[in-house]
Amino acid sequence: MGDVLAHESELLALVKEYLDFAEFEDTLKTFSKECKMKGKPLSKTAGGSLRDSKSLIIQKDLIAAFDNGDQKVFFDLWEEHVPSSVRDGGSLAQKLEFYLHIHFAIYLLKHSAGRPDREDLDERISYFKTYLETKGAALSQTTEFLPFYALPFVPNPMVHPSFKELFQDSWAPELKLKLEKFLALIFKASNTPKLLTLYKENGQNNKEMSQQLHQQLIEAERRSMAYLKRYNKIQADYHNLIGVTAELVDSLEATVSGKMITPEYLQSVCVRLFSNQMRQSLAHSVDFTRPGTASTMLRASLAPGRKLKDVPLLPSLDYEKLKKDLIWGSDRLKAFLLQALRWRLTTSHPGEQRETVLEAYIDNDLLDCHSHGQRSVLQLLRSKSHVVRQYLARLVNAFASLAEGRLYLAQSTRMLRMLEERLKEEDEDVVTRENILGALQKFSLRCQPCRKNMCAKVAGLVLKVLSDLLGHENHEIQPYVNGALYSILSIPSIREEARAMGMEDILRCFIKEGNAEMVRQIEFIIKQLNSEEQVDGVLESDDDEEEDDEEDHDIMEADLDKDELIQPQLGELSGEKLLTTEYLGIMTNTGKARRKGLAGVQRSADEPLCRPVTPGGHRTGYPV
Structure with a gap:
């Protein structure tokens, strides 16, 4: 009762407002009279005056944006305040919106004194x-x-006869009049009582909750089916084990009477114990006549590394809507989307789940690497928002951390040019530069050795730059400089140029100042410099791409998700919840295998070159 009394004035005002809206005139008079007799005050805040005032302001803002040709402001207000049921439900609204788009498209042609x-x-x-x-x-x-x-597609619409009407002086004023009438009608109809609004919102919340519960039910059923399959598999293995055990007991009893167990019998028993994937290969490759061989293989099959995880595939997304909002959305929405897409990649489980995520990104050309349009996701590298620039750089670096992602990015020369351009121009955000540099370094993993011959054309300049970088104050770059020197000195013509400029003396100067690791690497470089090998990169075969793939490892660095710049406010969606709530697409995950070059080629401890790592990664303990 205390809560009712505390809000009694507002509650009575809500009732009065609804009675007024529904035109219960006699009831309203009796209600107001009785409230007055009982001394019950009616709050004035629940009336329609405030909403009327707000509606007028919105209408004025829309008309002002129309007059000024401010396309973004107008359609942001239009989509926010004109209900979607009105915009999509009637032909009048659809036709008006069509002409409004034409108005803003040709606005500059009509209002620019000179050339637009x-x-x-x-x-x-x-x-x-x-x-x-x-x-x-x-x-x-x-x-x-x-x-x-x-x-x-018309180069000059102003002189085209089909569009003559659009450029007449009367066209825009007539359209403006139609817009004013439409807005007046819409906002008048939208001044519904707050009581009715509360009822509708409560119903909508129930509907959304029902949808969420339905989605959770589907997910629970999917997990239940997965667990049922695992249970059936365990049960089948248990029955098989009991059968094998019974046979082995019979065999032990037979040995008491002197009957020997043959290797063929032992082989058949072990084949039954191994999993289906191992039966054929192990049955023909293992020598069961040697004592201990079978038991060793059986124990190895139960090693922890062989346990299979049942990792679900992530829901598919509506990439068309995603890319549209990445291009036309607000900077804050762009940042949250880039963050969520990166998290989906970095937090996914290695294996089928991560491969499916990356496959979907590439198949839908998420970064517009293959798009030739003027507006693309890649253009966000030039965004005025440093948060958007940094988050796109992080996402690109995440792509470059995976072999298939590097292949996707490296196919776009525009991507490489834009990364290089951003690296040179970025002077506001260190993290952005580090992620771009990390991505560019990882592209080198796919380069064929013959590409080094480009350095032979400008050997003197390349050697001078690298020797200058050896003494750079940022010691994190030294391993990369060492690796580059070691690599290009495999070319005889560059070795000759290096000897002519006294490269060995320059290197020995750094031996005196460097740490043990630096000294070790420089000694390898000097050894390469004095080598007389005649192997030239020009003679390398195109088949070396296959060798590159063998060393094309997938390593997702922890730095990609550190020190996030944005945090969601109360009620604001982010991460996977943002993607699955606003951008859920048709389920298209097929889980098909992708070709991966994952052969574990390990380098000798005597080699100075290692896989590039994002520069910022060294601060968190990643070795170079």
Whole structure:
């Protein structure tokens, strides 16, 4: 009762507002009279005056954005305050929205005194084209709108006869009048009582909760099926084990009477005990006549490393919607999406789950490496937001940490150029530079040895740069400089150039100052410098790509997810919850195997070259 009394004034006002909305005039008079008689005050905050005022402000902002040609502001307000049921439900709203897109697409052509800004105009035309290909496609069969689908492809729409009407002085004012009438009608209809709004919101929350519970039920059923399969497998193994045990007991009893156990019988028993995958190979490769061989192989089959984990595949995503929001969304949304996509990759379980995630990213060209459009996800490297730039750099570095990801990225020369450009221009964020540098270093794992011959053309310059970098104040780069020197000195022409410039004397200067590891690496470089081997990279075969694959390891570094710049606020979605709530797609995970070069080729301790690691990784203990 105390809670009711504390909010009694507001509750009574809600009732009064609803009675007024529903036009219960007599009931409202009696209700107001009785409240007055009992001394029950009615709060004025629940009335429609505040909503009316807010509606007017929104209408004015929309009209101002229309007049100023501010496309982004207008459609942000439009999508936020005009209900989707209204925008998508009636032909009047769809037609008006179509003409509004045309208005903003040609705004610069009509209001620029001189030549319009080319980049801004291209962006507007691209936005209109995207609308035509997505939401606007519904009107493509309407004769009234069919000519306008050619607008983005006409070089000069102002002189084209099909679009003559659009550039008349009366066209925009008439469209503005239609917009004002539409907004007045919409906002008048949307001034529903707060009591009704609360009821609808409660129903919507129940619906969302029901959907979440349904999704959880599906997931629980999937896990139940997986556990049932494992149970059936364990039960079958148990029955098999009991049968084998019974046979072995019979055999032991037979040995008491002098009957010998043959190797063939022992082999048949062991084959039954091994898993299906091992039976055929082990049955023909193991010598069962040697004592202890069978038992050793059986114990090895039970080693912890052979335990299989039942790791579920992650839900598929709507990548078309994802990429659209990565391009057109707010900077905060872009950052959260880039973070969530990175987490999905870095926190996935190595094996089928991670391979499926990466496969989906590549198949849907998540980073637009194969796209030639002016607006692409790659353009986020040039974003004004340092958070967006850093988070895209982290995602690219995560791609580059995996062999298939490196292959995907390295196929795009535009990607490499943009990374190089960002590395040179980035002066605000150290983490961004480190992740870009880490990604570029990992691309070198896929380079064929013959690429080093490019250095032979400018041997003097390359050697001078590398010798200068040996004395750089940032000691983290020294292993990379050493590796580069060791590598290119395998080419005779570069060795001759290095000897001519006195490279050995330069290297010995650093031996006096370096630590034990640095001294060891420089000694290898000097040994390479004085080598007389005539093996030249030019003679290397294209088949070396296969050798590159053998050393193309997958290592996901912990630095990729450290020191996050953004944290979700109360009620704000992030991570996997953001992806599965807003961007859930059709289930397309097939789990097909991808070709992976995972042969464990280990380098000798005498070799100075190792796999590149993101520079920031050295701070957390990653060895070079």
